[in-house]
Amino acid sequence: MAHSQFDLLRQRRFLPYFIVQALGAFNDNVYRQAIIGLLAYMAVGSAEMGLYANLAPAIFILPFFLFSATAGQIAEKLEKQRLIVITTTMEIIVMSLAAVGFLLKSMPILLLALFGTGLQSTLFGPVKYSILPAVLKPEELTGGNGLVEMGTSVAILLGMVCGGLIFQLAGDHGPQVAAATVVLLAIAGNTVARRIPRVEAGDPTLKVDWNVLRESWRIWQLTRRQLAVRNAVLGVSWFWFVGTMLTAQLPVYAQTNLGGTQNLYIFALALFSVGVGIGSISCEKLSSRTVEIGLVPLGAFGISAFLLDLYFARPGQALAQGLSVQAFIQMPGSTRIILDLIGIGVFTGFFVVPLFALIQSRTPKHELARVISGMNIQNAMFIVLAALLGLGAQRLLGWSIPQVFLALAIANTLVALWIFSIVPEFFMRFLSWLLVRTLYRLELHGIEKHVPDEGAALLVCNHVSYMDALILAACIPRPVRFVMYYRIFDIPVLRWIFRTARAIPIAGAREDPEIMQRAFDAVDAALAEGELVCIFPEGALTKDGQIAPFKPGVEKILARALARGQDVPVVPMALRNMWGSMWSRRDSRLGRMRLPRRLRAHIEVVAGEPIPAANASAALLEARVRALRGDWA
Incomplete structure (x- = not known):
């Protein structure tokens, strides 16, 4: 509407x-x-x-x-x-x-x-x-x-x-x-x-x-x-x-x-x-x-x-x-x-x-x-x-x-x-706004209704491209702390934007357990301070356009919050029509850094009803995100 x-x-x-x-x-x-x-x-x-x-x-x-x-x-x-x-x-x-x-x-x-x-x-x-x-x-x-x-x-x-x-x-x-x-x-x-x-x-x-x-x-x-x-x-x-x-x-x-x-x-x-x-x-x-x-x-x-x-x-x-x-x-x-x-x-x-x-x-x-x-x-x-x-x-x-x-x-x-x-937040937001508005036409559903106006919340979303965090930041009125793979966090130019936005880099337990532990501590502290935190529970960009199984890290985050007595609401979100856009993995390595097939491609961001932390599981959240995205890869 x-x-x-x-x-x-x-x-x-x-x-x-x-x-x-x-x-x-x-x-x-x-x-x-x-x-x-x-x-x-x-x-x-x-x-x-x-x-x-x-x-x-x-x-x-x-x-x-x-x-x-x-x-x-x-x-x-x-x-x-x-x-x-x-x-x-x-x-x-x-x-x-x-x-x-x-x-x-x-x-x-x-x-x-x-x-x-x-x-x-x-x-x-x-x-x-x-x-x-x-x-x-x-x-x-x-x-x-x-x-x-x-x-x-x-x-x-x-x-x-x-x-x-x-x-x-x-x-x-x-x-x-x-x-x-x-x-x-x-x-x-x-x-x-x-x-x-x-x-x-x-x-x-x-x-x-x-x-x-x-x-x-x-x-x-x-x-x-x-x-x-x-x-x-x-x-x-x-x-x-x-x-x-x-x-x-x-x-x-x-x-x-x-x-x-x-x-x-x-x-x-x-x-x-x-x-x-x-x-x-x-x-x-x-x-x-x-x-x-x-x-x-x-x-x-x-x-x-x-x-x-x-x-x-x-x-x-x-x-x-x-x-x-x-x-x-x-x-x-x-x-x-x-x-x-x-x-x-x-x-x-x-x-x-x-x-x-x-x-x-x-x-x-x-x-x-x-x-x-x-x-x-x-x-x-x-x-x-x-x-x-x-x-x-x-x-x-x-x-x-x-x-x-x-x-x-x-x-x-x-x-x-x-x-x-x-x-630098002002100029960072200008660069991200310019990138997102130049490459895409956004249509939003449910964000104003389901993302809380104040207080802590955990946002979970499917992961399609290197631009996902910038797109979500452009759609959500409040500042969001994004948890992202540390190699994406270190992409030139975008790195300055992510750092200024206080994104949280994370690595796999086998890659760098120290980075991973610091990420979980940072997420816990951010939620305790009433901030919005967004994670991509698949753990990596999709390689085929489909949503991969959600990893149990999201459950660990919620368990730590519950142990502190904080029942953090979890808001499932989905990106639609992103597969095949710039910085996704639809094409070969040589073809990734190209303009979208359609000038200013039309994409959608959908938010669903929040789930109490006590009821949320990786499997349930994955099912909710899949339902929100539907067939619109």
Whole structure:
């Protein structure tokens, strides 16, 4: 049965939440753009306009520094639907204050309300992302995050457009229309929030520490507990750095380098936002509904490539000024710039969506809201740093905006290489994802139902080719420790992938009893720590396409677990249509290293119902795997 992330938009467990977060992003940007419209309507001087332009971002971001630690604890302690209703009620109060500011044309009141919107966003942020693992299945995390990022980027863009049009269309009634709009949007968000199903608190017994400095340090340390999560958080913060640096330059870039008006800036921002949306919703298809962090390197280097091309596309000032969007599109070289802006957005989606899914899938549920808060503190720091560096590069160093883009492309490449060097799992997954998606078309059956979301399990599968472990890794949302014949483990290129994935090499008792004993010890330790372990009980690749008798090693593994009091579930799995593919043994030695008979051969991975360790035997597991594979060798 085919699955689509868009099916979530028809389900109550996701749709009301999706609408609430999109309405919140939409209303924030309507409000901010309406303030700019009010200033223009009041015909204030450039000095006051500049004061707002500098004050507004600082006022909005300040609550993230002051209250993220407290927000994370509250999001951990309270039932999540109740907290969303509280934060959207707070939005009604804040926007009512903003409405007063619009009606009185009072900038101090509007800036105070802007601080309130920042505070409300600070409180909503931890629950926005920590709720997803509670309402989505592991295989839905990537698609769900993709929808959220797509919805957010589109809502921000539409909010900016609508907010900017209020005073242009309403004229003298602009203050009244702006006041009514922001309040009605807040009421709509609160109304929809009450349709979100109840979602239990992550840690209802948590005692809130109101010491901001102490708790900020503590929750930031939570983000660093696991290496992969720490660097995923760093990657998300870097995404905000790149996004802030890029979007902050677009207004002047559209005028100076593209020769356009305010409408051309909105058009350029729309291209980037649409690209982010396309990239975000494409992640599920590219990852086959798993948390595929192999997309992260692809996204990082894609961003750099398109940023670099954007520099070369228009390194100097525009040849004409005052261009409309239509006139710009007709100018030579405009298509290249349009594709660059969309491309940056697409690969940004590839970069950030798997990072959010990774953080959600590998962080304990009772810590997730606080980890998100720690990430928000770090994000705020990166946003401020991006704004300061962008300003300094132009004012102090005299760089043009295309030169800023060039520096950003180089910096993005260096940061990506650094992250991937200290956590090679990202690049390893990219290589395995590239190999598997290039050679095969995967169809999955039963994995989301039978492979447990958390806790230890032993996976057993037939063994057809040298690619089997990579294929299974690409299909299973959680990290898997593979037990594989040590000679396969030592294949050049693949060896680095297997080692980075913490595969466990094994040898026969007659070949090397020491390697064999180390393998059994490693498997036992991995299961004791709650990890997934996959073995190929045939002990070698099939030589004729048929499943060989399962060796008793699987029984030894289960006996050791039972002796420790751990009844590990055993999940039988089968690979179909793999015989005759690249790196199988269907052909002679000279013919093994060839391309598949069919370009991107269609293969299937099937998982069956788990069997308790106490009931599992080599013979029973062999029978189950044979039944799952059927005649599809």
